[in-house]
Amino acid sequence: MTTVTLHSSAGKWVMVTTILASAMAFIDGTALNVVLPALQQSLHASAAELFWVLNAYMLMLASLILIGGSLGDRLGRKKVFMTGIFVFILGSTACGFAGSATMLIIFRMLQGIGGALMIPGSLSLITSSINENERGKAIGTWSAVTTLVTMGGPVLGGALADAGLWRYIFFINVPIGVAALVFLAWKVNESRETEGDQRLDFPGAVLTAAGLALLTFGFLRMPSLGFGNPQVYGTIAGGILLLVIFVIVENKSRHPMLPVRLFSNLTFTGTNLLTFFLYAGLGAGMLFLSLDMVQVQGYTQLQSGLTFLPFTVLMILIARFTGSMADKYGPRLFLVAGPCITGAGLLLLSFVKQTAGAKDYWTTFFPGIVGLGLGMSLTVAPLTATVMGSVSDHLSGTASGVNNAVTRIAGVFANAIFGALAVLFFSGAVQREIRSxxxxxxxxxxxxxxxxxxxxxxxxxxxxxxxxxxIRKVHKDGFIIAYGRIMQLSAGLAFLGGLMGFLFIRKQPATG
Known part of the structure; x- marks a missing residue:
């Protein structure tokens, strides 16, 4: 397949379109965390409904993202990417008009279907289109710019929520998505694989979608029902069983959606384990940090969004440079140090107790957020480049789909398990304090x-x-205790990610 340089006209348009579409999805996620309190009040949503607003999207994304990556490799990456963008725009528009928490949850599922077709396509297009020698730099650029826009999401979300305009978090996706579609149609060439068997693996698609859906659904029901409920352990067990059958079927298939031999590559396996632990810790940490700031510490939603600016600045300054350095020296050092520094940042944040609000930010939350920003700046580009570089180009969509599926499942796992644990820690602390x-x-x-x-x-x-x-003081003190424990567990997961980097990542990624 013909590749182009990063500085060519074709290379620049690939970068512009993939960044636009990715930013649309990522803004939606980070901004939504900040507007949750306003959304909860406006739609009279319970805490369970609030988690489902987040997780309905995750459920569909995690269930279908492997299929999205595989379809792009077989049917055309640009075509599937554009289809995903279009569905995501439709879902976003419907979310903006949702009149109840239930309707918003349903429309978030439509967004998730679009995301599953769209998200693997961005990295797959970069990997298949950009010259191999510049791929790390390209992914570093993609990481830096999308993270910049993504971390702008909380600021935007906070401003809109404080103004009573939280619905525009969804409407803003429409012009971004339309621009991406126009540029893709006019400026980007189609990219697909012509080698090997291009037939679709329907048994594999059904098994992976059903298995991931059951597994995800079980985790999502755990906070409200507990693991002892048959609906929880039954769906989790069913999901695991279907995924085991999926592996057996794929191992025997002549045209597998997911070639099982990929996991014999220790670099591919290790980067996905690193991704799971790091993003589970980061996802839970960021969610509970936002809730703590707004609901307990007295920050406005705009102030809460602005607190993440140091994270954004570090990503702008470091991420692209880190991608280039990983191309030159190998990713191992970055993939050990980055998650460990992220873990240190989460640990620092766990020690923050009751503050006097935003005026105390610099001596309370700021050091931990700098740790998060520095750690993720060192990690994101080398991690993505290592995943994509560990497989052959014709499997780029599949590799991206696997890694994105791992990221989303990590988020669902964190929200479900840590959501249940947070209620457990919170109620235990309140029960102790309320006796007197x-x-x-x-x-x-x-x-x-x-x-x-x-x-x-x-x-x-x-x-x-x-x-x-x-009683308000008991609730606040109890939540801060729960928040601290969740942040410490999140830090532990990030450190586990660093251990995966140490154990599995060689100095130079091997292609296979």
Whole structure:
């Protein structure tokens, strides 16, 4: 397949279109975290519905993203990429008009279908189109710019939420998506594989979609039902069984959607394990950090978004340079140091207790966020380039689909497991603190029951107003305890990611 240089006209248009489409999806994710309190209030959503607004998208994305990557390799990367963008635009428009939490959850699923076709296509187009010697730099550029735009999401989300315009988080995707479609149609050539068997692997597609959907759904139901519920352990077990059958079928298939031999490559396996642990820790950490700032520390949603600017600045300054350095010296050092520094940042953030609000930011949250930004700046471009460079070019879409699926499943895992743990930690802390309050047992039970709403826990209506300040303090103190433990667990996952880099990544990635 003919490749182009990064500085050629064709190379620049590949970068512009992939960055636009990726930014559209990533803005949506980061901005949504910040507007959750406003969205919850506007739609009268429960905490469970709030998590489903996040996770309905993740459910469809995780279930279908392997199929999206494989379809791009077989049917044409540009064609599948454009289809995904179009579906994502439709889903975003519908989300913007949603009148209830239930409708928003349904339309987020449509966004997820679009994302599954769109997200693998961006990296696959870069990998298949850009000259091999400049691929790390190209992915570094993609990482830096998309992260810049992505981290602008919380600022934008905060401003819109404070103005009562949270719906525009979804509407803003429409012009970005339309621009990407126009540029793709006029300026980017189609890219597809012509070698080997190009037939679609329908048994593999059905098995992977059903297996990932059951596994994801089980994790998502865990916070509200507990692992002992048949709906939870039954769907998780069913998902694992279908994925085992999927591996067996793919191993015997003449045209597998996912060649199992990819996982015999230790670099490919190691980078995906690193991705899982790092993004599970980061996803949980970022979510609970946003909730803590807005619901407990008294930040406005705009202030909460602005606190991530150091992260953005570090990504701009470092990510592209890191991609070039990894091309030159190999990715191993970056993929050990980066996750460990990210873990150190999460650990620092776990020690932040009650503050006086945004005026205390520089001496409380700022050092930890710098750690997050520095760690991820060192990690993102080398990690992506190593995943894509560890396989042959004709499997670039599949490799991107696998790595993105791992990222999304890590996010779902983190939201589900850590969401359940946060309620457990929170309720335990409140139960201990409330013993000394002058309340009867039913009132104490009602106060503890509010912990399912996390930072949005309210004082029950039938309690004497004189006791309200004490109960609010108990809720705040209990949430901060839960937040600290979740951040420490998140840090542990990031450190595990660094261990995967140490164990599995060679100095130079091997192609196979």
């Amino acid at each position: 309050l002058p309340l009867n047992d039913p009132q104490k039970d009602a106060v503890v029951a509010q912990t399912v709403n996390l930072g949005n826990a309210a004082v029950p209506a039938d309690i004497d107003p004189a006791h309200h300040p004490m």
